[in-house]
Amino acid sequence: MTQGIVKRNNVTIKGEGEKIILFAHGFGCDQNMWRFITPAFEKDHKIVLFDYIGCGNSDTSAYNFEKYSNLRGYAQDVLDICMELQLSNVIFIGHSVSSMIGLLAALEQPNLFNSLVLIGPSARYINDENYKGGFSQEDLEGLLNVMDNNYLGWANFLAPTVMKNDDKPELTEELKESFCSSDRTITRKFAEVTFFSDNRDDLPKIDVPCLILQCSEDVIAPDEVGQYIHKHIKNSTYKKMKATGHCPHMSHPEETIKFTKEFLKHQYH
Numbered sequence: 001m002t003q004g005i006v007k008r009n010n011v012t013i014k015g016e017g018e019k020i021i022l023f024a025h026g027f028g029c030d031q032n033m034w035r036f037i038t039p040a041f042e043k044d045h046k047i048v049l050f051d052y053i054g055c056g057n058s059d060t061s062a063y064n065f066e067k068y069s070n071l072r073g074y075a076q077d078v079l080d081i082c083m084e085l086q087l088s089n090v091i092f093i094g095h096s097v098s099s100m101i102g103l104l105a106a107l108e109q110p111n112l113f114n115s116l117v118l119i120g121p122s123a124r125y126i127n128d129e130n131y132k133g134g135f136s137q138e139d140l141e142g143l144l145n146v147m148d149n150n151y152l153g154w155a156n157f158l159a160p161t162v163m164k165n166d167d168k169p170e171l172t173e174e175l176k177e178s179f180c181s182s183d184r185t186i187t188r189k190f191a192e193v194t195f196f197s198d199n200r201d202d203l204p205k206i207d208v209p210c211l212i213l214q215c216s217e218d219v220i221a222p223d224e225v226g227q228y229i230h231k232h233i234k235n236s237t238y239k240k241m242k243a244t245g246h247c248p249h250m251s252h253p254e255e256t257i258k259f260t261k262e263f264l265k266h267q268y269h
Contacts (some may be wrong), residue, residue, distance in 0.1 A: 005084045009077060010057040013085070014038070015047040019114075020087050022048045024078065026096030026120075026247070027194050028179040028187055030056030033095070036253035040261070045091075050081055054186025063186055071097070071197050075104035082112055091264060093117040095249060096220065097194045104199070106208045115209040115267045117260055120246050121229055122221040123199045131200070132224040140195045147188050155179040164217055164245030171250050203232035210236040211263040213248065213256065220246040237263055 005011070012031060015021075021041055023034045031049035038047050051058040052074060067073040078101060082090060090113050094102040099121030106113045124133045126140065146154040159176035160166075179187070210233050214226030223240075230238035239259045243252035 005080050008053065008059045008062045009050040009081060010059075011081060011085070012049040013046065014049075015042040015045050017041075017043065017045040019045045019091065020048060020089065021045045021091045021093060022050075022078070022082070022087070024050070024092065024094040024098035024102060025052070025055065026094075026098055027190060028055070028182055029095070029175070030178060030182075032056065033178070033247070033250055037093075037249045037257060037260075040253075040257045048081065048085065048087065050077075052077065052190070054183040054190065060183050060186065063183075065189065068186075068189065068193065070193060071101050071199070072104055074098075074101045075108060078102065078105040079109055079112070082109075088112065089114045091115050091117070091267070093119070093260065094121075095119045096121070096246065097197075100197065100199045100202075103202060103206055103210075107202060107205055110206075110208055113208045115211070115264065116206075117211045117213065117263065118229070119213045119249060119256070120215055120218055120221045120226075121212060122225045123203055123229055123232075124197070124225075125195045125220075126198075131228065132222065134219060134222045134225065135195070143195070144188070144192060147191060151184055152180065162220055162246045163251065164219070165251040168251055171247070174250075175247070200228075200232070203229060204234065206233055207235060209267055211260065212236055212238045213259055214238065214240050215243050215245060215248050216241060217244040218246050239263075 025033050030051045053063045092102040099118035102116050125135050126133045155176045160172045163172045212230050230236050243255050248256045
């Protein structure tokens with residue numbers, strides 16, 4: 001069974017320390033996206049990396065439409081990995097949709113987690129009454145429609161929008177290639193599950209200390225979203241980054257490392 005979960009999610013372990021950091025990548029990405037960040041933590045931590053089903057080198061045959069029809073299926077995979085590796089006091093660092101996946105996992109088993117670092121989190125992508133998520137229902141239905149009819153065109157449009165660092169075209173190209181190398185059927189379903197999820201009611205329930213890293217000029221998770229999450233998670237720290245776009249761990253790793261280390265210093269007792 002151990003080999004099953006390790007293979008299923010292509011789990012990788014590195015680092016020399018005893019404290020555990022579990023890195024969870026965002027939509028359409030894989031564990032390789034963390035390569036600019038992990039070296040800064042390897043000396044003092046055990047680093048656990050993985051790929052969600054349909055991403056990277058995961059085992060796509062393990063995909064189950066019913067299980068992954070909402071984010072709790074992905075949260076269960078996070079818990080499976082923790083159980084399988086007998087992890088405890090876990091620092092969870094999640095990018096984008098993984099922020100809410102980590103939050104759901106911590107709600108399920110709060111004693112398993114030391115803290116959560118949420119990079120570009122969003123509890124709801126669709127605008128609602130008195131809530132600005134950044135998108136209309138029509139915007140996102142249009143995006144999914146493009147995925148169905150012109151997958152390459154969708155990737156070409158979304159990658160620069162997400163990365164938003166024109167001076168680093170190689171990162172935009174990497175993100176585009178990552179979108180295109182993911183399993184298309186699974187990615188299409190993951191997009192739907194991600195963009196139409198609503199985790200606002202889960203925010204006040206979390207007791208685990210959280211760091212919210214809010215990027216500048218992030219169209220995927222605008223300022224109002226990060227501030228909303230900070231307001232509704234009682235034990236949270238909010239940091240507005242100079243980093244632009246939605247992937248600061250790739251475009252601005254030094255700033256991401258700095259804020260994360262400052263936060264974690266206060267979590268160790």
